[in-house]
Amino acid sequence: MENLKWNETPSDRAKGHVLFHHEKADGWITLAKKEKSGEWQQYHYQADQLAVELSKWLGEDVYFSQNTFYKPQRRIENIRQLRALYVDVDCYVLNYDPEWVVGKTDLEIFKDALPDPNIILFSGRGIVYVWLIEPVPYQALPLWQAVQNYFCEQLKYVGADQKSIDATRVFRVAGSINSKSDNEVAVQYRHAYRYVLRDLQGDYLPELAPSKPKKPGRKSKIIHLHNVRSLHYVRLLDLVRLMDLRDGDVTGQRELLCFLYRYWSCCLTEDTADSLEQMLEFNSEFKEPLPEREVIRATKSAERAWIAKSDAKANEESIERGYPGAGYNLKNTTIIKWLEITPEEQVHLRTIIDGNEKRRRKRERDKLAFREKHGSVSREEYLVKQKDKTEDKLWLLKQAMKRHSKASNVKLAELLGVSEGYIRKLKKKL
Known part of the structure; x- marks a missing residue:
């Protein structure tokens, strides 16, 4: 054996x-x-x-x-x-x-x-x-x-x-x-x-190949599930990013954040026990975590909604009533309103964004595409991109220093995948 x-x-x-x-x-x-x-x-x-x-x-x-x-x-x-x-x-x-x-x-x-x-x-x-x-x-x-x-x-x-x-x-x-x-x-x-x-x-699973030309008509079940799973994962990452942007100070939205985390985690992993465990860890990172029994009870409906979403009969009944299907099919505008996400915060998120932020990003993409086609990117745009990269590294450094308060510059450099000299340079900007 x-x-x-x-x-x-x-x-x-x-x-x-x-x-x-x-x-x-x-x-x-x-x-x-x-x-x-x-x-x-x-x-x-x-x-x-x-x-x-x-x-x-x-x-x-x-x-x-x-x-x-x-x-x-x-x-x-x-x-x-x-x-x-x-x-x-x-x-x-x-x-x-x-x-x-x-x-x-x-x-x-x-x-x-x-x-x-x-x-x-x-x-x-x-x-x-x-x-x-x-x-x-x-x-x-x-x-x-x-x-x-x-x-x-x-x-x-x-x-x-x-x-x-x-x-x-x-x-x-x-x-x-x-x-x-x-x-x-x-x-x-x-x-x-x-x-x-x-x-x-x-x-x-050849139907998931990105190089395949799009065909008219309804997408296969596998492609649909793959796309939905991608969305749930990116939204999950956005919740974590939002909490970090607010330094864990989310007192007014704790229940809602945990509810969304548990629901999207169930949709992604299809494992209710693991989703509950990960949601509890997420809750523990708030400045003022909710009591465990309270947050489990408050978010229980997220698990029930996922079970209904996975049930053919429940989906059929929901569609008959005019809904897209069982479970929660939330619009970005709804999530933004519930969580009171500001335009400044949306700049750092990947998918929970409104029409204004979508249009801003499109303008940026169009500008870069034009520069690449018609000439090198201007110095101003290059500096903006470099600034964004530095801000991301600063954010990662802050998180690393928070979790490893006694870590040396060498250890921090190892965690971030950069040189020790760059860590010293970043620390001067904190």
Whole structure:
């Protein structure tokens, strides 16, 4: 089952597994442990720290993140690199033996319906199939999620868990023990080739190819879901950006921000438990967080709305009443009014913007297109662009200094991906 060596220790197996998965990773990797009390303990490490720290974690129920984060916080909006696709198969629910399922999927699925996985993780009771991909940034999350959903659908008949395919997912580490079965987690390595996400999309979901000419008529369901998921993700990022612009001082809109975060997170990940957990973390970053029980109760309708949105009958009934469908289909103007978003704040947002900001951006694009076609960009426009870049770096530096108050300039430079000299230069502007 596992590619074992006679003299390997559980610690060796754990290091081999994590480092094989996260070779040359950029960003923070989460290590997590489920305590007997049911509480989660988790810390975040850079790839070069893992080999040292991992041995301290070994024991029962140890997990690690499949993707990396740009700051030490395991939240969907903090994704730095998407590094793998994965499907968690709870074959024990169907009373299927894991070895039998592997043989069955080798014959019926891999090579034809799906590519051969890099890793098969025997998690103690079930299986996790993992496909390593060339790292892609967070902007590719909607496409990644579309491919992830497709892979999961192909393995549904052997027990694939639809709730375990979000980008922040953690899975068990080889060499650790599954306390439910008392079995050691084992890994079968099949190959080290990293797939290209766009190639997988082209092979298995060609309808999402950007180069395809538009056809008249109604879009396919897959294209529609992909576009909607893209919108939900960008809106989620805008909520986080808005909170940062206001330095967490959002007392008048806390419930609404948490409600929208929970709803859009459900739409994006299709995982109600994970969306709730991430919303609670989002709430904790307010200057005055809402009490946990209060915010869970106040945003419960967001989860119910997503469940209705996913229900064919509820959608049909809503359309009959004249609505676009079940769930919440909010206009930008409504969101802007509810959250009292100013024109100055909209400049920093990506999608929650009004007509004036859209027109301003179009004018800017048209100016740049004209300059590129008819000559170099003027010095004034170049300076504006450079100023915008500097302001973004200043914002990132402020966030890094807030979360790592004792960090040296060298460490801050590492976190932001710039030189130490540039950090000193930025600090003079604070």
